[in-house]
Amino acid sequence: MTPSLDKKAEQHPLFQKVEKVRRRPAKVRDTTVTLAHGSGGKAMRDLIDDIFVKTFDNPILSQLEDQASFNLAELATLGDRLAFTTDSYVVDPIFFPGSNIGELAINGTVNDLAVSGAKPLYLSCGFILEEGLPIETLREIVKSMKIAADNAGVKIVTGDTKVVHRGCADKLFINTAGVGVIRSGINISAQNLQPGDAILVNGYLGDHGTAILIARGELALETTIESDCQPLNDLIDKIIEICPKVRALRDATRGGVATVLNEFAMSSEVGIRLFEPELPLREEVQGVCEILGLDPLYLANEGKLVLVVPKEYAETVLEAMKSHSAGENSHIVGEVIASPPGVVLLQTAFGTERIVDMLVGDQLPRIC
Amino acid sequence: MTPSLDKKAEQHPLFQKVEKVRRRPAKVRDTTVTLAHGSGGKAMRDLIDDIFVKTFDNPILSQLEDQASFNLAELATLGDRLAFTTDSYVVDPIFFPGSNIGELAINGTVNDLAVSGAKPLYLSCGFILEEGLPIETLREIVKSMKIAADNAGVKIVTGDTKVVHRGCADKLFINTAGVGVIRSGINISAQNLQPGDAILVNGYLGDHGTAILIARGELALETTIESDCQPLNDLIDKIIEICPKVRALRDATRGGVATVLNEFAMSSEVGIRLFEPELPLREEVQGVCEILGLDPLYLANEGKLVLVVPKEYAETVLEAMKSHSAGENSHIVGEVIASPPGVVLLQTAFGTERIVDMLVGDQLPRIC
Numbered sequence: 001m002t003p004s005l006d007k008k009a010e011q012h013p014l015f016q017k018v019e020k021v022r023r024r025p026a027k028v029r030d031t032t033v034t035l036a037h038g039s040g041g042k043a044m045r046d047l048i049d050d051i052f053v054k055t056f057d058n059p060i061l062s063q064l065e066d067q068a069s070f071n072l073a074e075l076a077t078l079g080d081r082l083a084f085t086t087d088s089y090v091v092d093p094i095f096f097p098g099s100n101i102g103e104l105a106i107n108g109t110v111n112d113l114a115v116s117g118a119k120p121l122y123l124s125c126g127f128i129l130e131e132g133l134p135i136e137t138l139r140e141i142v143k144s145m146k147i148a149a150d151n152a153g154v155k156i157v158t159g160d161t162k163v164v165h166r167g168c169a170d171k172l173f174i175n176t177a178g179v180g181v182i183r184s185g186i187n188i189s190a191q192n193l194q195p196g197d198a199i200l201v202n203g204y205l206g207d208h209g210t211a212i213l214i215a216r217g218e219l220a221l222e223t224t225i226e227s228d229c230q231p232l233n234d235l236i237d238k239i240i241e242i243c244p245k246v247r248a249l250r251d252a253t254r255g256g257v258a259t260v261l262n263e264f265a266m267s268s269e270v271g272i273r274l275f276e277p278e279l280p281l282r283e284e285v286q287g288v289c290e291i292l293g294l295d296p297l298y299l300a301n302e303g304k305l306v307l308v309v310p311k312e313y314a315e316t317v318l319e320a321m322k323s324h325s326a327g328e329n330s331h332i333v334g335e336v337i338a339s340p341p342g343v344v345l346l347q348t349a350f351g352t353e354r355i356v357d358m359l360v361g362d363q364l365p366r367i368c
Numbered sequence: 369m370t371p372s373l374d375k376k377a378e379q380h381p382l383f384q385k386v387e388k389v390r391r392r393p394a395k396v397r398d399t400t401v402t403l404a405h406g407s408g409g410k411a412m413r414d415l416i417d418d419i420f421v422k423t424f425d426n427p428i429l430s431q432l433e434d435q436a437s438f439n440l441a442e443l444a445t446l447g448d449r450l451a452f453t454t455d456s457y458v459v460d461p462i463f464f465p466g467s468n469i470g471e472l473a474i475n476g477t478v479n480d481l482a483v484s485g486a487k488p489l490y491l492s493c494g495f496i497l498e499e500g501l502p503i504e505t506l507r508e509i510v511k512s513m514k515i516a517a518d519n520a521g522v523k524i525v526t527g528d529t530k531v532v533h534r535g536c537a538d539k540l541f542i543n544t545a546g547v548g549v550i551r552s553g554i555n556i557s558a559q560n561l562q563p564g565d566a567i568l569v570n571g572y573l574g575d576h577g578t579a580i581l582i583a584r585g586e587l588a589l590e591t592t593i594e595s596d597c598q599p600l601n602d603l604i605d606k607i608i609e610i611c612p613k614v615r616a617l618r619d620a621t622r623g624g625v626a627t628v629l630n631e632f633a634m635s636s637e638v639g640i641r642l643f644e645p646e647l648p649l650r651e652e653v654q655g656v657c658e659i660l661g662l663d664p665l666y667l668a669n670e671g672k673l674v675l676v677v678p679k680e681y682a683e684t685v686l687e688a689m690k691s692h693s694a695g696e697n698s699h700i701v702g703e704v705i706a707s708p709p710g711v712v713l714l715q716t717a718f719g720t721e722r723i724v725d726m727l728v729g730d731q732l733p734r735i736c
Contacts, residue, residue: 038734040623040668041727064631065558066480066618067453069550075450076440082450085435086492086545087528092536112434124454126543128496160455164734168460168538173530175494177454177545182437190433250434255408263432300408359409366406366532 026050033133038163051135052125052159055142056149060122060157068122068157075121078181083118085109086177092366094141094171096215098207098226101174102141104302104368106148106156107231108253109176114233115249115305117188117240118180120152125159126175131166138172152231154178186240192247193268198314199334200307202235202327204228205257206285206299212367213288221291223284230303235326242320243313252304253368255359258297260306261334261344262358269341274334274356276348297346298359300367308336394418401501406531419503420493420527423510424517428490428525436490436525443489446549451486453477454545460734462509462539464583466575466594469542470509472670472736474516474524475599477544479619482601483673485556485608486548488520493527494543499534506540520599522546554608560615561636566682567702568675570603570695572596573625574653574667580735581656589659591652598671603694610688611681620672621736626665626724628674629702629712637709642702642724645717665714666727668735676704 026049028037036043053062060068075082087108094101106123113120125145129138149156207228214223232251239246248268250260265272274297281296289296303326309317314332321327337345344356394417396405404411421430428436443450455476462469474491481488493513497506517524575596582591600619607614616636618628633640642665649664657664671694677685682700689695705713712724 035733036728038622039727039732040621040627041666043728044623045726063557065484067451067484067486069449069451069484069486072440072444072448072450072549076444080440081437082440082443082547083435083437084490084492084545084547085526086494086543088494088496088530088543090496090530090532090536092532116433116435116437118435118437122452124452124545126454126456126545128456128458128541158453162456162458162541162734164458164460164538167535168458169541170532170536173496173537173541175454175456175543175545177452177492177494177543179450179452179547181440189431253408254406255412259408298409358413359407360411361404361407361409364407365403366530 028135031135033129033131033135033138033163035131035163037129038161044161048161051139051142055146056156058155058157060155070122075181078119080184081182083113083116083180083182085112086175087112088173088175089368090173090366091212091368092170093215096227097211099229100141100144101172102144103148104229105174105176106145106152107229107302108368109178110152110154110231110233111251113178113180114236115251116182117186118182120154120178120180120233122157122179123149123154124177125156127161128169128173129161129163130169130171131163133171152233183240186244188246188249190248190264190267193264193270193308193336194247195270195336195338196311197247197308197336198311198332199272199336200309200314200318200321200330200332201257201280202305202321203329204280204282205301205304206281206296208302209299209364209367210285210288213364221288223288225282225284228301228303230326232303232305232326235321235324238320238324239307239317243309243317246307246309248308250306252301252306254300256298256300257306258344258356259359264308265344266342271337271340272334272344273337274344274346276346278331278333280329280331297356302368396503399503401497401499401503401506401531403499403531405497406529412529416529419507419510423514424524426523426525428523438490443549446487448552449550451481451484451548451550453480454543455480456541456543457736458541458734459580459736460538461583464595465579467597468509468512470512471516472597473542473544474513474520475597475670476621476736477546478520478522478599478601481546481548482604483617483619484550485554486550488522488546488548488601490525490547491517491522492545493524495529496537496541497529497531498537498539499531501539520601551608554612556614556617558616558632558635561632561638561676561704562615563638563704563706564679565615565676565704566679566700567640567704568677568682568686568689568698568700569625569648570673570689571697572648572650573669573672574649574664576670577667577732577735578653578656581732589656591656593650593652596669596671598694600671600673600694603689603692606688606692607675607685611677611685613678613681615676617673617675620669620674622668623727624666624668625674626712627727630726632676633712634710639705639708640702640712641705642712642714644714646699646701648697648699665724668732670736
């Protein structure tokens with residue numbers, strides 16, 4: 001060490017300038033996102049400090065290390081397995097009736113953890129921002145993410161920000177990954193279905209898909225339908241408490257209930273029979289589907305569970321679900337049958353049946 | 369159960385058709401990515417099965433649950449803390465000398481885990497694909513990811529695919545998140561620097577940034593410089609074995625060595641003095657920087673560590689690094705000083721000093 005040089009440095013005019021800039025509190029002064037916000041330098045640091053760290057507000061994120069870390073022994077008090085998942089969110093428009101891309105990015109990943117029987121704990125968050133995105137839009141979305149994270153009882157602990165030129169992305173895309181701990185003794189899997197099991201859903205189907213479709217404004221339709229975007233972990237806690245033997249659980253997002261049930265039927269090599277009159281559908285959603293020739297079974301949801309339980313638990317589970325705010329309109333909608341394996345049948349009110357296959361084409365791009 | 373109905377279903381012409389389609393092995397028949405590949409239906413399932421599941425080839429991913437899960441007790445045999453990180457990759461161009469966006473997405477996240485002293489274990493992978501991306505391009509990138517994952521000893525265990533309309537993204541963006549386990553007793557943090565500590569890097573600086581700059585073809589320059597994209601976990605294992613007291617470790621990506629050292633200096637409230645003649649720089653990188661007025665200290669790297677160790681370990685660590693393929697050109701490049709706190713100084717060959725501040729503007733957008 002050479003104290004004389006250090007002394008010299010402190011008196012250096014550049015050092016004075018550096019100190020002056022650094023003493024300023026971190027604050028994004030631009031009104032729109034610029035390429036500099038993704039450069040790794042001062043502008044990015046200000047964006048991270050002023051928007052992400054300040055809003056998400058937790059001591060793990062604030063350390064700004066390249067990774068978050070957690071004590072494994074503490075995690076082990078919650079269960080015996082770690083769950084890990086990811087989803088990217090590209091929904092268009094980014095604000096839509098009832099929710100926005102930020103809230104969706106939290107609830108979607110919380111739900112993907114919760115359906116394994118895990119307690120969701122920590123999320124990562126990767127932003128891809130288009131140059132020119134208004135800073136106020138970003139602030140609003142980040143605020144929604146914080147509220148959603150608090151609601152679901154999770155923390156956003158690590159993240160990343162990239163900026164691409166105008167026209168190289170559409171406003172913003174968000175990736176969240178998440179970790180949680182699966183309770184000991186729980187075994188939830190698409191492979192567990194057995195003939196005789198009951199199939200339940202926790203409320204009206206197709207709200208999210210319909211809300212997005214209407215929000216795009218390409219159709220001359222007006223409705224009051226809002227996205228059902230909500231966290232499902234608390235409802236799932238209740239269900240598991242009553243029925244630790246729950247066979248399979250999944251949230252019916254892209255591809256809707258039909259896709260989840262087809263995956264269940266194929267994984268377990270069983271058949272599934274749905275009872276059409278039992279499917280909870282809002283009149284408005286049914287109306288939109290009839291006008292547009294859509295099948296509500298394929299419409300996306302962002303707060304709807306499909307669950308399979310042994311038949312003897314069906315009524316108790318249903319009652320518990322109905323008494324929870326996320327499950328007031330729960331229904332038993334079908335049963336597992338031995339044959340035909342891998343096939344989902346829909347039984348109409350008239351007793352006729354049709355096959356509900358996997359979606360072949362694309363119903364609605366950028367739904368989540 | 370009503371076997372008669374099931375029997376009827378099996379004879380149903382639609383069921384026969386469903387069975388015929390399902391018996392076909394999953395195969396992407398399109399030559400480019402379409403919106404249907406992101407719809408949640410059959411086309412997406414084929415894309416996932418034919419490209420991701422087949423290439424990444426591991427039993428956890430193949431289950432196609434909405435989340436991967438791991439035994440916590442097994443994780444605890446590797447250390448006492450879980451590390452969790454994420455990065456999105458938007459590099460332009462997606463193929464560049466020495467590497468591509470896929471390999472980068474694996475090594476980048478592996479390195480973000482490894483610099484905490486963690487053994488990187490499992491990665492998630494979220495793709496955002498632009499409609500029209502050639503399927504062969506996607507296959508090639510996914511293959512690179514698999515090779516990189518094998519090299520680094522990690523598994524890709526969960527993922528997500530979204531497709532956006534042509535013009536709403538630029539070819540493809542990849543997010544990876546990762547989990548690993550930090551060895552017991554290791555405490556690596558940007559807050560740990562102490563005056564007297566030595567600062568080392570593991571080889572030539574600025575190769576990645578220069579390679580991308582040249583690959584964009586906007587400059588009439590030709591060089592043989594390749595990206596230094598590589599996993600650093602094995603090198604870090606060696607370093608920690610020799611020096612469990614390593615203070616701080618970070619890979620110098622966006623913003624380069626200058627940014628990492630500024631973060632270290634600010635977090636630990638110490639000064640840092642770099643010795644300019646000791647900085648390992650290729651002549652070609654120096655040449656490009658001189659022509660374009662760039663400072664190589666801010667250029668991105670994708671396989672370069674900045675590490676701080678107590679002075680007494682410096683020479684032993686340096687020798688170990690030099691004997692590793694990822695550290696042949698390692699150098700001791702600086703020292704930690706008590707004052708001025710939060711400032712990085714560069715001492716030239718002539719003994720003069722200048723301040724190396726945080727980058728203010730943007731040097732190179734979409735570098736990673």
